[in-house]
Amino acid sequence: MKKRNHPEDNQPKNVPWEIDRTEKKKKVLRIIFLILAVAAAIYMCIGIYFGLTGKNEYFQYEFWSVAFRKVWVHPRWFLHSVAAGMALILCLYGYYRTKSEKKHYVALGFCMLIPYFGIGLLTTGAPLLICMIIFIGGMFAMANLPGKIGRSLTYKMLAAQEHLEADAEKFAEKQLRTMEWIRCFPLKRVLIAGMWIFCPVMGILGIVSFLKVPDTDSLWVIPLLFAVAALTAKKAWRYILTPYHCMPVLNRILSKEQMKKLLVGEHFREVSFEDEDLKKYVPVLLSENWALIEGILISRKLAVSLYIDAIVSISRRSSRIKGMYLNGETFCTRTTDLYLGGKYSGEMPEKLEEICQIHFLNRAWMTRQEPIREKYLTILPEISDERQKMWHLLTEDISDIQQDYAKMFGAGEKVRKQ
Structure with a gap:
């Protein structure tokens, strides 16, 4: 044969x-x-x-x-x-x-x-010096500061655990606020709100100006501003009002108070890497039920897959970490400061596999959403409310559900040689 x-x-x-x-x-x-x-x-x-x-x-x-x-x-x-x-x-x-x-x-x-x-x-002389300092300094800050700020806040949160506060819920809320700032989500909310408000305000001021001094040449700008505000209103305000962007997928299902309670009693530790570059540029924090990677809080109980997504363009190679939950919803981190291919493609995937509590033998299922979603609809049929169902999965022992997922999507990768 x-x-x-x-x-x-x-x-x-x-x-x-x-x-x-x-x-x-x-x-x-x-x-x-x-x-x-x-x-x-x-x-x-x-x-x-x-x-x-x-x-x-x-x-x-x-x-x-x-x-x-x-x-x-x-x-x-x-x-x-x-x-x-x-x-x-x-x-x-x-x-x-x-x-x-x-x-x-x-x-x-x-x-x-x-x-x-x-x-x-x-x-x-001096005029060009000022322009050079502003230009190069601004570009350097835009390229390097977000990553450095995120890493410093990650280590700051890790060090703060040595002095746990008496109020566990208050400390969990403080941790979530720090995680939000790793990727500057509060600042993004303010910028998006300011940019959206700018359009209708300028449109109203344009109408007032036109009523005082009619000028038909620039009249087309007013409906354009209102159109931009109307088309972007849904996405802009959904982003502004969504709590805790550091907890993707779950922040659209659970309430703000529920997300705070999920972190009560969680003690994070740093994942040790053998490679010094991974340890420095891609810090990963791990607790009993959660993992913090690039400012994104990932539930270990719900994660069915975590893998490296390589992005290759004409100018550069980059990577990010993508994942999927039990309900088939996907999420991803920002682009990592370190390209996770090449010599890093061995150690990092092993650490990501350790984070997940569900281990698929067949890796082909790691990126398929539809079968995972269909399977999710069959579990806990007695709970019809989506929020209650997700809360149950996050707070109760679901080892039997995890094993069921692993069995259903686990066979067929390794073929014995005859």
């Missing part, structure tokens, strides 16, 4: 001599990048030296260009220095890529602007 090929049999295996050869190639590339970086740095310094001293007529020749209704004058030493600076950054990025195997195209794009603004200070 023919043997059935197991999917793992077709996976390419790393041969030691192939790994050694790849490492040698990377080492050679790193040396080449370092040599080119040194050459680019030297040429950039030469250009800057001639620019400061005014020597050598070749480097003092000026190029004129017109853009944005303004005449731009750039001496040759400036253009050569900027080109050398950009080449230096490209070489350093190439060295970084071969060393860490990480892609950061957005950061590379911003860094490529540094030579132009930095060397431009030698010709234009």
Whole structure:
């Protein structure tokens, strides 16, 4: 009889001599990048030296260009220095890529602007310096601050458990507020409310202005503002009024008080990773019934699957963690600061599998919603109210339901070779 090929049999295996050869190639590339970086740095310094001293007529020749209704004058030493600076950054990025195997195209794009603004200070002075500081500082803050704030709040919440308050419910509410700020949900509510209110207010002011001074040229703006407010009202106010966005799916079913009670008595601990990068950039907190990942609170009793969703685009590779509950509803975290593919694709999935109390032998069921939803309709038929049913699943012993799920969706992945 023919043997059935197991999917793992077709996976390419790393041969030691192939790994050694790849490492040698990377080492050679790193040396080449370092040599080119040194050459680019030297040429950039030469250009800057001639620019400061005014020597050598070749480097003092000026190029004129017109853009944005303004005449731009750039001496040759400036253009050569900027080109050398950009080449230096490209070489350093190439060295970084071969060393860490990480892609950061957005950061590379911003860094490529540094030579132009930095060397431009030698010709234009303080105004360009202020623009450069605001632009680069703002972009750097937008790219790095949300992740750093989230991680610091996660560790702050973990440290606060050492001094538990007497009132358990009050402490649970405090924990939920901290979790909300990990992903800045309160700030998002304020921004969305402000953006929505802006449209009808400006529409009313436009009507008042038109009644005072009729101006038909800009009259079309008023119905446009009211149309935008009407079309976005449902989604905007649903987001604003939904409590505790850090508890997805459940915040649309349970009340605010019920969600607070679910965290009473929960003591979180940090999941230990062997890899230092995972430990630093993707902190995971675990309690008896809950897991906190990237500011999202996940019920271990309800989770039937947790897996890494890789997002590959032209500019970069990123990843997020997706999951599904017993009722077939899905949720996902924000994009992680660390791409969870490559060398991280072994340890992280194992930790995610440990979080779930339901273990599917057949991983093909992990992303199928319809069969899970159909199964959910058959459990606890005596409870018709959705809120009561979910509360029962979260507060009572449901080991028999979990085993039933595992048996129903557990067979068929591994095929014995005959």
